[in-house]
Amino acid sequence: MTGKYSRFGLVNESDEFLEWHRVWLERLGKRKSGVTVLFGPPGCGKTSFLRALMARLIAKYVFYFLPVGEFDALSSPGLVSFWAGETGRYKGKQKIAILEDAEDLLMPRDQGTRTKVSDLLNIADGFLGDHLRLHVVATTNAPVPRLDPAIARPGRLIGVREFR
Numbered sequence: 283m284t285g286k287y288s289r290f291g292l293v294n295e296s297d298e299f300l301e302w303h304r305v306w307l308e309r310l311g312k313r314k315s316g317v318t319v320l321f322g323p324p325g326c327g328k329t330s331f332l333r334a335l336m337a338r339l340i341a342k343y344v345f346y347f348l349p350v351g352e353f354d355a356l357s358s359p360g361l362v363s364f365w366a367g368e369t370g371r372y373k374g375k376q377k378i379a380i381l382e383d384a385e386d387l388l389m390p391r392d393q394g395t396r397t398k399v400s401d402l403l404n405i406a407d408g409f410l411g412d413h414l415r416l417h418v419v420a421t422t423n424a425p426v427p428r429l430d431p432a433i434a435r436p437g438r439l440i441g442v443r444e445f446r
Contacts (some may be wrong), residue, residue, distance in 0.1 A: 294396070306441040310376070313440060315411030317402065318419045319388065322445030323382040328408060328421045331445070332380055344372045346379045353387060357410060358420070365414050377416045384420035390430045397428050406438055 306318065320328045335344050350357060355361055356379060368377060381387065391399045404410040405418055417440065426434050426442055433439070 302441075302443060304442075306406065309440045311419060312413045314376075315405060315407070316417050316440035317373075317406040317433070317438070318417065318441040318443075319426065319429070319439060320419065320421045320443050320445060321424060323337075323423055326445040328445050329382065332382075332419065332421075342375060344368065344375045344377050348379050348381055350381050350384050350386060351402070353381060353384075353398055356405060356414065356416065365416065369415055377414075379416055379418050381418060381420045383422065385422050385424055388420060388422050388429045388433055389424065390428075399433070403432055403438075406433075 310316075310318075320331065336343075356365075356395055365377075387398050387402045389399075401410070402418065402420075405414060405416060422429075425444070432441075
C-alpha cells in the first residue's frame with residue numbers, strides 16, 4: 283500500500299490499483315474510442331480519481347463533463363459538426379467524456395433506456411465511435427453483474443474498476 287498521500291490522492295491506493303491504471307492507460311492509448319466503467323458505493327473515491335486523472339493527463343487528453351441527462355449530445359446528428367471541430371481543434375489529443383451516475387446508460391435496457399444504451403454501445407465500438415473518436419468514462423453505484431450484458435461483454439470495455 284502506498285498510503286494516505288498516494289499517487290492519485292486516494293486513501294489506501296494499492297500496487298494492484300497502480301498496475302490496473304497502467305494497463306488501462308495503455309489500452310486507452312491504443313483505441314480511438316471506447317467505454318470505461320468505474321463502479322462502487324457513493325463516497326468511495328470515483329470522483330476523486332477522475333479529478334486526479336484529469337489533472338495528470340491534461341497535456342494528452344481533452345476532458346468533457348456531461349451530466350448524464352445530456353448524453354444525447356454525444357450521438358445527436360446536430361452536434362456531429364461540434365465533435366468533428368473538437369477533433370480538429372485538439373489534434374494529437376484524445377477526447378474523454380465523463381458521465382457520472384450513469385445508471386440509465388448502463389443498466390439492462392427497457393423501453394425508456396433502449397436508445398441510450400444502444401448509443402453508448404455504438405460509441406464504445408461501433409460506427410459512431412469510429413467517427414467521434416471519443417472515450418467515455420462512466421461511473422455508477424451498480425456492480426458490473428447488474429449492468430446490461432452487452433456493456434459488460436468481454437472485450438467491449440476498455441476498463442472496468444471497482445472502488446471500495
